[in-house]
Amino acid sequence: MMKRTLIAILSAFFFQIALPQNPSAEFDSLMTKVFKADEAGAVALVVKNGKVLYRKAFGMANMELGVKMKPENVFRIGSITKQFTASAILKLRDEGKLSLDDDITKYIADYPTHGHQITIKHLLTHTSGIKSYTGMETWDAEVRKKDFTPMELIDFFKDQPMDFDPGEEWRYNNSAYFILGHIIEVVSGTTYETYIDSNFFKPLKMSNSYYGSPSRIIKDRAYGYDKRDGELINADFLSMTQPYAAGSLLSTVDDLYKWYSSVMEDKVISKASRIEAQSTYQLNNGEKTGYGYGWGVGNVQGSPMISHGGGINGYLTSSIFLPEEKLFVAVFSNCNCNSPGDIATKMAAMAIGKPFSWKPITLPEDVMRSYEAVYGPDKKNQRIITFEDGQLFSMRTGGSKFKISPFEKDKFFFEGGGVTTLHFIRDANNTIASVTAKGTGYDMDLERTELPIPTLTKIELDASVTDTYLGKYELAPNFIITIFKEDDTIFAQATGQGKNEIIPFEENKFSLVNADIKLTFNKDENGEVNSLTLHQGGDHEAKKVE
Structure with a gap:
């Protein structure tokens, strides 16, 4: 199993870190590269030690009516909701009304646990092994339009087979947080919506935060958008009874700052519960997950960080807090097409005077070639x-190929603006023994192997064969993989993504160029192509729909 080690916290005792001379201009540059004035937009807020460093809006809140975005706009915050759900559970625990070691059958008597003990703690930490309903094939576009009671949706997924035994793996899980919402209702005797509003929103004066509702009039609500085939469209409808305690809440960047501040000042849950919630959980084998109870745990350039992001129909959100610097950053977007995560992370780094900025250097060719290898014995x-061609490239299992450039000997950054660096580690004989990926989470170490670098040989196929593969394949509700030709070149394009050339290496098997992603085209009993299988992080079937 991949070894993880905690990134050492960089010391700043003996020198003064300075902010950029004009941080607003730096922040503007990050935002305008992604969020255009005439498209779906975003709001960003940066607060340090209680002082607002940056608060600005970009793009459009409503494209059809020509309404510009403003900092006060209200967004669906998606999975940032999980912080509120986890805090509600911990508040009830602080009050002696439940235990994190309670089995879920205490609250749902007929829940099939398959002989395992599944606890509230497993639900909080994404280690329960319960199937996440948002990953089920039957959770399709029509189902997502329906209103469910909490128990009706639990009945929708509870009989699914478990993905793993409790505590054995970490796998992000919306079903788990949905169940937590039901537990909150059982223990408190009120609805989840009422509990969150009366215990958090009202006491903390979060006057622009709500439980999601498509029918309620919400002042300054930003409309949600998506992008398909290069065109912006209105986001598909989703009944807000379904994200529920896993992602139903709406808020503003200002209200979310109130929330983070109140949590960190121990006005929401006890100090002991806060520290526990913001500490990484460990699997049964002791491996750290980088996630606590509703908070991600990591670092920004060595400074400890707690965070959470969200993604829901029409919206992507990111929130970060650095406890040592008392720095809060939030970036909310009203389109599934523009991820704010890296922007928020880079803003945080700039605000503490540790920007993600590397200058490339030149290394001799023999040194560059010495890094070439397969790292990690596990093919997964x-x-x-x-x-x-004189450049180094990095490709993860199931990922794309990226150019990397050295900024020191044995240290490389990814060209294209990411926040991860690769550090090659040498042994006592000065031979490269492993590579460590350093980002905002725990270090990821992979040992060098003697395995040959995999290659694929392209074969030639007649157009009469390849033409049968052309069409649209539905991998998930509203997520289509389109196979098409331009001249004699075949491409695959997924919803909201760019096109990628694919090449055949067997008659019905193709690989993306410059990516470890493969496609197998399947035929029915009549010899007609009826689906494809995407081989990326497992095998995922997509039915041919057009």
Whole structure:
């Protein structure tokens, strides 16, 4: 299993870290690269030690009516809701009304646990093994339009087979937080919506935060958008009874700052519960997950960080807090097409005077070639470093190939603006023994192997064969993989993504160029192509729909 080690916290005792001379201009640059004035937009807030460093809006809140975005706009915050759900559970625990070691059958007597003990703690930490309903094939576009009571939706997923035994793996899980919402209702005797409003929103004066409702008139609500085939469209409808305690809440960047501040000042839950919630949970084997109870745990350039993001129809959100610097950053977007995560992380780094900025250096070719290898013995978790045309490239299992450039000997950054760096580690004989990926989470170490670098040989197929593969394949509700030709080149394009050339290496098997992603085209009993299988992080079937 991949070894993880905690990134050492960089010391700043003996020197003064300075902010950029004009942080607003730096922040503007980050935002305008992604969020255009005439498209779906975003709001950003940066607060340090109680002082607002940056508060600005970009793009459109409503494209059809021509309404510009403003900092006061209200967004669906998606999975940031999980912080509120986890805090409600911990508040009830602080009051002696439940235990995190309670089995879920205490609250749902007929829940099938398959002989396992599944506790509230497993639900909080995404380690229950319960199937996440948002990953079920039957959770389709029509189902997502329906209103469910909490128990009706639990009945929708509870009989699914477990993905793993409790505590054995970490896998993000919306079903778990949905069940937590039901537990809150059982223990408190009130609805989840009422509990959150009366215990958090009202006492903390979060006057622009709500439980989601498509029918309620909400002042300054930003409309949600998506992008398909390069075109912006209105986001698909989703009954807000379904995200529920896993992602139903709406808020503003200002209200979310009130929330983080109140939590960190121990006005929401006890100090002991806060510290527990913001500490990484460990699997049964002791491996750290990088997640606590409703908070992600990591770092920004060595400074400890707690965070959570969200993604829901029409909206993507990111929130970060650095306890040592008392720095809060939030970036909310009203389109599934523009991820704010890296922007928020870069803003945080700039605000503490540790920007993600590397200057490339030149290394001799023999040194560059020395990094070329397969790292990691497990094929499900490898990093392949290749040297091509004078450049180094990195490709993870199931991922795309990215150019990497050295900023020191043995240290590389990814070209294209990410926040991860690769550090090659040498042994006592000065031979490269492993590679460590350093980002905002725990270090990820992979040992160098003697495995050959995999290659694929393209075969030639007649157009009469390849033409049968052209069409649209539904991988998930509203997520289509389109296979098409331009001249004689075949491409695959997923919803909201760019096109990728694919090449055949067997008659019905193709690989993306510059990515460890493969497609198998399947035929029915009549020899007609009726589906494809995407081989990326497992095998995922997509039915041919057009």
